[in-house]
Amino acid sequence: MKAKIAVLAGDGVGREIVPEAVKVLQAIGEKYQHTFEFTSADIGGQAIDKVGVPLPQETLALAKQSDAVLLGAVGGPKWEGLEYSLRPERALLGIREALGLYANLRPAKVYPNLVDASTLKREVIEGIDILVVRELTGGIYFGKPKGIEKLPNGEERGVNTEVYTTEEIRRIGKVAFEAARKRRKKVTSVDKANVLESSELWRRVMIEVQKSYPDVELHHIYVDNAAMQLVRNPRQFDVMVCNNIFGDILSDEAAMLTGSIGMLPSASIGAKVGLFEPIHGSAPDIAGKNIANPIATIASAGMMLSYAFKLEKEAEAIEQAIVKTLDMGYRTKDIQGPDTRVVGTTEMGDAILRNLN
Numbered sequence: 571m572k573a574k575i576a577v578l579a580g581d582g583v584g585r586e587i588v589p590e591a592v593k594v595l596q597a598i599g600e601k602y603q604h605t606f607e608f609t610s611a612d613i614g615g616q617a618i619d620k621v622g623v624p625l626p627q628e629t630l631a632l633a634k635q636s637d638a639v640l641l642g643a644v645g646g647p648k649w650e651g652l653e654y655s656l657r658p659e660r661a662l663l664g665i666r667e668a669l670g671l672y673a674n675l676r677p678a679k680v681y682p683n684l685v686d687a688s689t690l691k692r693e694v695i696e697g698i699d700i701l702v703v704r705e706l707t708g709g710i711y712f713g714k715p716k717g718i719e720k721l722p723n724g725e726e727r728g729v730n731t732e733v734y735t736t737e738e739i740r741r742i743g744k745v746a747f748e749a750a751r752k753r754r755k756k757v758t759s760v761d762k763a764n765v766l767e768s769s770e771l772w773r774r775v776m777i778e779v780q781k782s783y784p785d786v787e788l789h790h791i792y793v794d795n796a797a798m799q800l801v802r803n804p805r806q807f808d809v810m811v812c813n814n815i816f817g818d819i820l821s822d823e824a825a826m827l828t829g830s831i832g833m834l835p836s837a838s839i840g841a842k843v844g845l846f847e848p849i850h851g852s853a854p855d856i857a858g859k860n861i862a863n864p865i866a867t868i869a870s871a872g873m874m875l876s877y878a879f880k881l882e883k884e885a886e887a888i889e890q891a892i893v894k895t896l897d898m899g900y901r902t903k904d905i906q907g908p909d910t911r912v913v914g915t916t917e918m919g920d921a922i923l924r925n926l927n
């Protein structure tokens with residue numbers, strides 16, 4: 571097949587990990603005779619420095635004309651002082667919204683050889699395989715009113731609004747139930763229905779959606795309990811469906827069960843062009859040192875092959891190459907353990923490349 575892939579490396583470690591994923595995609599293209607055409611564009615802080623805005627028109631136009639987008643990360647201390655609407659992170663919200671990507675899939679699974687990289691006990695995390703389905707274009711991230719306003723007494727007031735419509739909840743619910751059908755047939759809906767009206771509606775709609783999926787169990791859990799249960803007994807979860815902000819937070823927590831945030835990929839889908847990115851940020855504390863873990867980004871490229879191009883065999887080849895590389899003892903610093911071989915970002919990318927079949 572032929573596919574156009576927009577490559578948006580962004581800031582910080584984004585610039586180190588994205589080339590590793592591109593390398594792997596190129597090798598897949600050669601091995602399996604696909605023509606992947608890569609076009610890079612600026613996003614985030616890097617775009618602010620060049621053209622003054624975090625999401626340039628040309629970048630968005632390129633994304634819309636592509637078959638899929640591979641993204642690194644945006645943001646960093648250099649741009650933290652900027653007014654909110656000009657910050658690098660706005661680019662992420664902007665591109666997700668503009669492409670209509672309302673469903674963000676964040677799979678957290680523990681590779682057998684990484685069980686000891688976790689800070690949790692083996693018996694708690696062994697065999698974890700959770701899919702966080704995060705609503706991505708609604709909720710408090712986008713709800714209005716929003717902003718910071720001056721009050722008559724000279725003080726200020728910061729406002730964000732958590733809003734969900736029935737339709738927004740229904741469509742993310744369907745994504746979660748469809749995914750659960752292909753897995754262990756259990757959806758846990760995360761909410762705060764004991765306090766928030768938006769969550770009360772969320773829960774009601776999830777119950778409605780479940781009626782079309784009688785083969786899938788639906789459980790409800792309050793978000794505070796979910797945060798606790800994720801470290802107490804994570805194996806109870808199969809698919810966790812969350813609003814935008816709860817999904818953001820719980821997926822970082824779930825990432826740590828797998829050993830490192832550098833392990834968690836994601837697929838943002840729901841419209842014509844999907845976006846694939848690691849769940850972590852630009853990691854300014856380790857950027858430029860060739861120590862960032864590229865596996866989350868390489869696995870995101872794998873999700874692109876599966877979700878955007880339906881290339882299941884090729885996606886599985888990436889997955890197997892990651893497993894083999896870990897089995898051989900290769901580790902970046904964040905997942906190092908006893909009797910392992912600590913390598914840098916590029917060396918990890920190269921090792922995965924060598925193990926591609």
Ligand SMILES: NC(=O)c1ccc[n+]([C@@H]2O[C@H](COP(=O)([O-])OP(=O)(O)OC[C@H]3O[C@@H](n4cnc5c(N)ncnc54)[C@H](O)[C@@H]3O)[C@@H](O)[C@H]2O)c1
Pocket residue numbers: 583587642643644645646647659662830831832847848849850851852853854855856861862863864866904
């Ligand atoms: N998708 C994104 O682009 C995205 C996501 C989250 C945060 N951010 C932005 O990134 C910047 C830094 O945010 P933060 O520090 O809160 O979160 P972060 O995810 O960048 O980093 C958190 C911690 O995890 C480590 N880490 C992250 N990725 C890693 C990797 N691949 N390998 C090894 N270690 C890794 C970092 O070194 C750091 O200690 C901020 O500007 C934030 O807004 C962007």
Ligand SMILES: CC(C)[C@H](C(=O)O)[C@@H](O)C(=O)O
Pocket residue numbers: 645659662663818849851
């Ligand atoms: C940087 C930020 C806008 C982003 C989010 O909150 O969605 C990030 O944390 C993520 O998880 O992709």
Ligand SMILES: [Mg+2]
Pocket residue numbers: 818819822849
């Ligand atoms: Mg996040």
